[in-house]
Each structure stands twice: as structure tokens, then as C-alpha cells.
Amino acid sequence: MLSIDNSNFIFIFGGYDIDKEKASSKIIVVDLDHLEWWYLRLEGGDVEARIAPAIVAVDTKLYIFGGYDDDYSRRLVNSYSVAEFLQDQRWHWTIRDQPYSNIVPQGHSFGKAIPVYNGAKLLLTPGRILRNVRDPITI
Numbered sequence: 001m002l003s004i005d006n007s008n009f010i011f012i013f014g015g016y017d018i019d020k021e022k023a024s025s026k027i028i029v030v031d032l033d034h035l036e037w038w039y040l041r042l043e044g045g046d047v048e049a050r051i052a053p054a055i056v057a058v059d060t061k062l063y064i065f066g067g068y069d070d071d072y073s074r075r076l077v078n079s080y081s082v083a084e085f086l087q088d089q090r091w092h093w094t095i096r097d098q099p100y101s102n103i104v105p106q107g108h109s110f111g112k113a114i115p116v117y118n119g120a121k122l123l124l125t126p127g128r129i130l131r132n133v134r135d136p137i138t139i
Contacts, residue, residue: 002057004085008032011057013064014050023049023070027083042091046082056113056122060085066110066126076109
């Protein structure tokens, strides 16, 4: 959720595009004040499509962490991206698919991203790695 110019918005990143039958890198904006939604147009190129990333808004920036590359392989995306709302009323990718530093263990997913210390830091909570949906269940 993000407030810009006294309006409140929810941002939804990625997910599965049923029409294209693959992961998406689109951002849907929901205007809570006017009950409208649209796809956000961003400058600066594309970012990797993903399902179930951790996303958080701080001030005029959206931080997107991890996720899966598609619904079946469940390959973890080990990078983050940052989109920023600029003063000239445009959105721009300021960081695109930056690999995690060495302090982030590889092979881990994140459940949530939460701003702490008035947005000066971000807390990434552990997620869980889901089994491949085509794998048989063993009891």
C-alpha cells in the first residue's frame, strides 16, 4: 500500500498470466479512493517475471524481492528490483534484477517484506519453498 498526492494505492506485482500461460512482470495498481485499477507503465526496461515475490512500498519506492520464475519449476529468483515514482509523475525502474549480496543465503524464499525504523531498513521474513505441483505426494 502506498499514498501519493493524498491518494491511496495497492500495488500487485507479478503472478501468473493465464492468457500467456507464464509468469508475469506486470504491476497492477488499485486506486482505493476511486475504486479503479490499471497496469502501471514503468520506464527503464523490463524485469524478470515472477510469481509470489515479497513486495513493500516505502515513501515513493516499491521494493520487489525474489519469487518463483514459473508455476511448475519453482526456480527461485535470487534478485531484487526497485521502482520509484519520480517528481515528474513518472514511474521508473531504478534497480532491475540486482542479484542478492553474499549476506543473503542462496536458495531461500521470502514470505514478506516489512519496512522498519521508519522505512530506513527492510525486514525480509522467511518464506517457504513449495514442492513442484506435478510431483507426487509421498506419505
